[in-house]
Amino acid sequence: MIFLELVLENFGPYCGRQVINLQPNDKEVPRPIILVGGMNGGGKTTFMDAIRLALYGHRAQCSTRGNLSYHDFLNQCVNTHKSPTDKTRVELAFEHIENDKPVRYRVVRTWEKNPKDGKDHLGILDIRENDEWLDEGLVSIWDEYIENLLPLGISNLFLFDGEQVKELAEQEQPPYIVVEAIRALLGLELAERLTVDLEILVNRKRKELVDTKELANLEEIEKQLTYLQSEYEETKDVEKQELEFLQQAEKEQQEAFDKFLSEGGKIASESSQLEQQKIEKTKQAENTRQEMSELTAGVLPLKLIESLLNQAQQQGEAELKIQQQQIARDILVERDKRLLNLINEIDIAEDKFAQIKTFLDEDVQTINTSLKESPWLLADAESLSQLGNILYYLQTAKNTAKQQLEQLKNKEEEIITILRQIQAAAAPEDYQKLVELVKEAQDKVTNIKTSCETVTRRLIELQTEIDKLKKDLTEYSVQTIERNSKENIIDASIRVQETLKLFRERLTLRKLNKLENEVTECFRYLLHKSDLVHRIIIDTNTFSLSLYDSNSKPVDKHRLSAGEKQLLAIAFLWALARVSGHNLPVAIDTPLGRLDSSHRSNLIERYFPSASHQVILLSTDTEIAQKEVKTLRKNEAIAREYVLKYSPETRQTTVESGYFW
Secondary structure, X not given: OEEEEEEEEEEOOEEEEEEEEOOOEOOOOOEOEEEEEEOOOOOHHHHHHHHHHHHHHHHOOOOOOOOOOHHHHHHHHEOOOOOOOOOEEEEEEEEEEEOOEEEEEEEEEEEOOOOHHHOOEEEEEEEEOOEEEEOHHHHHOHHHHHHHHOOHHHHHHOEEEHHHHHHHHHOOOOOHHHHHHHHHHHOHHHHHHHHHHHHHHHHHXXXXXXXXXXXXXXXXXXXXXXXXXHHHHHHHHHHHHHHHHHHHHHHHHHHHHHHHHHOOHHHHHOHHHHHHHHHHHHHHHHHHHHHHHHHHOOOHHHHHHHHHHHHHHHHHHHHHHHHHHHHHHHHHHHHHHHHHHHHHHOOOOHHHXXXXXXXXXXXXXXXXXXXXXXXXXXXXXXXXXXXXXXXXXXXXXXXXXXHHHHHHHHHHHHHHHHHHHHHHOOOHHHHHHHHHHHHHHHHHHHHHHHHHHHHHXXXXXXXXXXXXXXXXXXXXXXXXXXHHHXXXXXXXXXXXXXXXXXXXXXXXXXXXXXXXXHHHHHHHHHOOOOOOOOEEEEOOOOOOEEXXXXXXXXXXXXXXXXXXXXXXXXXXXXXXXXXHOOOOOEEEEOOOXXXXXXXXXHHXXXXXXXXXXXXXXXXXXXOOOHHHHHHHHHOOOEEEEEEEEEEOOOOEEEEEEOOOO
């Protein structure tokens, strides 16, 4: 199993949509580590809780949940800065092998503040060739499905934090969650559940022996059963006959209705409506004709001389322009006279005076040449303005008349269609016959359906009575056997319980022996003092660890430093994960705790790259510091690096690529 991607949207301190790619590097050089850096309170624990919540929902053992109900826990996880319309969302995409083929799924959980029924909405998307399909069937069995992949009982062996390691290191006996994981791992949980189930079965059988009643009379039961079975068969024949009648009646009903349609019955039933429609359409057509008549009383008849009116407008505008030019010419002539008089008075040379006069005369002559055309329409400006208004109103009247003609044409076509329908309607006497024929067919179908329903209800009643008598008969035949069988079950259950107890003890010894070897190997591998511990023994009842040196003498755990105790706890969890047989990712929050530099080096170089094919480390800058991260990079163990950027002002966290250094 590999975690591919984690999406956090408005979850805890993560505001907006944060996408974290978790795929390890699986090229020639394996790089299993996904390194996520974050300061205390920056969202590392929330990161781990998101993985647990996505996988297990209301069963998730989230560290921030405590004793909260699932409803209150979901409310607590909603980001305080999100928009009221946005939802909180957690997605986890993963891949695993199913039927020797890799399959990919995306688990999506969404909810709002104060979720309905106190639950989230679960969706499982099947990821195939860059496309995602909702798998509704998998949603209904998700708890069972994920229990086969990563059982909740052993999840803490793969998803754990520094506090869990610290608690395991400091206590003489493992904490409750580790003990439960060991029991699930060794199969002891199943054996204990079988023992409890057997005890429940024994108590139930003892009670049944005490509460057994008198048996019914067998002969009376058989007689009554025979009678009811005979009546059931007769009623079944009646039902078959009624269904045949119903089929024939429905056929006749359809034929009557088809005849009603084909012979104009439907149109006749709507004749009054058609007459009303004809009257309305005729009235609308008359209104349109009246409006057109009113148009002809206005400027519309001038359409006959529209071209003459346009010519008159053009001629009038041309003559008006000539009049304006003549006025300008007269003004210029008067100005020229005054100018010549002035020039003559100021005693200019005669030749220059003659040149000026010649120029002015030629200019006037040029203007006169352009004004040769004589006006004949003699229209003034006001008349031309009125002519322009007439032409404008004429154009408007033409457009209106065109629209009204089109409307009149449509109304007349609608009237013709209605008249054809009225003509196709059946005569009143024929219409009445058709209506009676359809009603008769409908009444016949209704009566037969009622009869069929009565027969069907009687069949159900008979079948219920027959089933009850058969059950009584079976109990009569079996009760004598059961009386003896119950006593045998009680005796056998007691023997099975004793066998289970012996089986549990032997199973514990055999599996614990394998676990002891794994714990010893892991601890010696991580410990830089390889001669300190030679063998580790696990107590079969409390699962506490006992250490022995090479001379088989006990090694007091108090001799171990705090760092060595933490290494022992990590070795214990590592061994449990290896013995589980599940090829699963490992996620560790606050992984180094109080280890000194030597022990840290052993974990950095030996444990983290080998803990699993995918290792997610959530660390502060003082745990996996600059020296440690350089070592991991040098050893090519890191596939991806992220840092959780927390803003104290907004109290929000964003995920960015890269680490602290």
